[in-house]
Amino acid sequence: MEFSSGGDDPDSHRGKKRYHRHTAHQIQRLESMFKECPHPDEKTRSQLSRELNLHPRQIKFWFQNRRTQMKAQHERADNSALRAENDKIRCENIAIREALKNVICPCCGTSPASEDPYFDEQKLRIENAHLKEELDRVSSVAAKYIGRPISQLPPVQPIHVSSLDLSMASFGGHGIGGPSLDLDLLHGSSSSVIPTLPFPQLTISDMDKSLMADIATNAMEELIRLVQTNEPLWIKGAADGRETLNLDSYERIFQSPYSHMKNPGIRIEASRDSGVVIMNCLALVDMFMDVKKWMELFPTIVSRAKTIEVISSGMLGSQSGTLQLMYEEVQVLSALVPTRQLYLLRFCQQIEQGLWAVVDVSYEVPHQDSQFSSPSKAQRLPSGCLIREMPNGYSEVGVRLRHRFDEISGVSLLNSIFDWKQVTWVEHWEVEEKAPIHRLYRDLIHNGLAFGAERWLSTLQRACERFACLMVSGNSPLIPSPEGKRSMMKLAQRMVNNFCASINPANGQQWTTLSGLNEFEVRATLHKSTDPGQPSGVVLSAAATIWLPLPPTSVFNFFRDERTRPQWDVLSNQNPVQEVAHIVNGSHPGNCISVLRGLNTSQNNMLILQESCVDSSGSVVVYCPVDLPAINMAMSGEDPSYFPLLPSGFTISPDGRVQEGGASTSIGSGSLITVVFQILVSNLPSARLSPESVTTVNNLIGNTIHQIKAALNCSTTC
Incomplete structure (x- = not known):
C-alpha cells in the first residue's frame, strides 16, 4: 500500500504535487500503529517521524488518507450488504406473489377472491420490520456526513417550495391574500444568459464522493468558526470599518490543508460582513442550491455557473445535507478584468432550528487547467454564509428599512411580507496572478473590494428588496394590476x-x-x-x-x-x-x-x-x-x-x-x-x-x- 506524502514540501499544494513512495518497513510500522490508534496525537506523530525518518506532515497526511480509505471501505461494505439484503427481500416478495397465484380453495377448487386478512397483516409487519432496519442503516451512513445522529436533527416540516411560485406567506408567514411571487423573475432569460459550457466527462467513484464529503465537512466547520470568532482573527479597518482576516492568527488557529503557506506569488483576499436581508430561510437556501436561481440572484457577480453533479441530496424534503460539485465564473463588470474560473463544492447544512449555513470550497478536477483561459489562478478557501432567524421577525436595521419602504410606496409592510434574516458572509481567496492587473482596477482588487464579502452581501440585500417590492400594489397609474x-x-x-x-x-x-x-x-x-x-x-x-x-x-x-x-x-x-x-x-x-x-x-x-x-x-x-x-x-x-x-x-x-x-x-x-x-x-x-x-x-x-x-x-x- 502506497500513499502520497501530500506535505513533504510546504509549497507542494501550490504547484505540481510531489509524491514520496514509502518503504515496506515504513508502511508496516504505520499500519501497526494505525490498528492501535487511528488518530495519533502530535507527540505520537513526532515519535513516528523520528523513528521512520519522515516529516511530521507526511505522518499526518498518511493517517488522514488511511482513515478516509477505511471509511470508504466500510461504506462500500455497508452498501453491498444493503444491496444483498434488498435482493433477498425482492426474491421473497416475488416468490410469495407467485405462490398466491397458485392458491386453490379446498372447498370449491377455485382461486380465492381475496387474500387472507391475517396473511396480509403478517406480511405488512414483516415488510415494516425490514424497512425499519434499512432506515436505521441509512441513518447511520447519513449521520457520518452531518456529524451527529439523525435523531438529534430538529424536526423539518415536509414543505414543498415551488421553483416557480412562492406565495406571500413564504416571505412573512402571515398567509395574507394577494398575488404570488413569481420566481421566474430570477429566470428572466436563462436560455440566453447561460451558455453551453464544455466540461470533461467526470467519473466520480465512491472513494471520490467520500473525499468530497470530508472536504465539505471540514470546510463547513472552518466557515462556522470564521463566522463566530472575532478578534484577533478578524481586524476591523479604521478607515472604512471593513473586517479583514488576520493571517497570523489564522495560521495559529487553523491547521488544515487550507492554511496559508508563505509564498510571495500568492495574494490572500479574506473579508467578512454582516447584514439584514428580507427573505424566508427555505426560499433563500433553495435559491443558493439551484444554479439557475443562483446566477439570477447575483447577475452582477456570477457570469456563468453549472452543477456538474449532485454528490448527496438533502434529507427529509429539505436542502440540509445537500452536497454539489459545481463550476463557476465570478466577474467584475468591466472588460478589463478577467473572470475567476473554478470548480467548487457547495455544501448546505441546517445547524439548528432557524440557523442555516452554506459553504463553498475549491475542488481540483483533473485537467481543469487546460480549460481555464483566465490569466489568474484563483482558489476559493472555505467561504459562504450563515443565515439566522431574527428575533421577533425584525431588527433595528429592519425597522429603518421598513420605514423607507413605507415612505416610497405609501403601504405599510411590516405585518405583511417582511421576514428578516441576519446573514454573515465570508469570502476567502488565494490568488496567483499570471498576468498583471490593469492599472485602473489594481487598487480595487488588491484591497479585496472587487470580490469581497461586502459585494456579495450588498448584492443579496438588493435582490431580496426587489422581491419585497414586488409585493407592493401597483404604484404607477399606467400599471394598475x-x-x-x-x-x-x-x-x-x-x-x-x-x-x-x-x-x-x-x-x-x-x-x-x-x-x-x-x-x-x-x-x-x-x-x-x-x-x-x-x-x-x-x-x-x-x-x-x-x-x-x-x-x-x-x-x-x-x-x-x-x-x-x-x-x-x-x-x-x-x-x-x-x-x-x-x-x-x-x-x-x-x-x-x-x-x-x-x-x-x-x-x-x-x-x-x-x-x-x-x-x-x-x-x-x-x-x-x-x-x-x-x-x-x-x-x-x-x-x-x-x-x-x-x-x-x-x-x-x-x-x-x-x-x-x-x-x-x-x-x-x-x-x-x-x-x-x-x-x-x-x-x-x-x-x-x-x-x-x-x-x-x-x-x-x-x-x-x-x-x-x-x-x-x-x-x-x-
Missing part, C-alpha cells in the same frame, strides 16, 4: 441579465482592443444571437472604462436622472425625455424601473426601458429601446419573454484607492465607469468586424465619454 407590474419587472430583469452577460463573453470569446483612441481603450467582441428573446443576427458588444475624480454616488445620480440624459445620450440627439412610468425596486430611491418617452422626436412609437440598481459596492444603469406595443403588452400582464432586447448602459464602482489626509484615511475617492454598447451589426451569421464598424464604435463610445466629462466638469480621466 399586479400582473402588469410583475411582467414589467421580469422584462427589466431580463434586460439587466443580458447586459451583465455581455460584458464577459462566453464560450472562449475574447475581447479585441480597437485602435484609434489614446485616452482610453475600447474593446469589442462579436457573438451570434439566436435566442428567441434576442434580435437574430450578429451582435457587437463594445466597452470602455474610465476613471473620474467624483464619488460613485454623484456619477450614478447623473446617469439615472432623466433630466440630465440629453447631456450624455448621443443617440437621442440631445432631445429631452419624460418618465411616463415608475416602479419602485428597493429602499434606495435609485433602485427603480423607468419607462422614458422622448420629446421633440419623430419616433413616437419607441420608448426607453431603464433599470437602475445601486448598493454599497457599486451601481449599474441599464437601458434599452422598446417599441410601444411591447411595453403595452407587458403593462397589461402578458409574458415578456420573447420581446427582443439589446441593452446598453453603465457600471459604476469605487476606485479602491487609499486616500491619506492628515490623521484620517479613506478608501475610494473616485469612480470607475464602464460604458457598454450592444449593436446589431448584421443579420448574416458570417459577419466580421469591418473597418467601418470599428470607426463607428470608436466614435460612439468616444463621443459619449467626452460628453460625460463635459457635463460633469471633469477635464481629466485616467
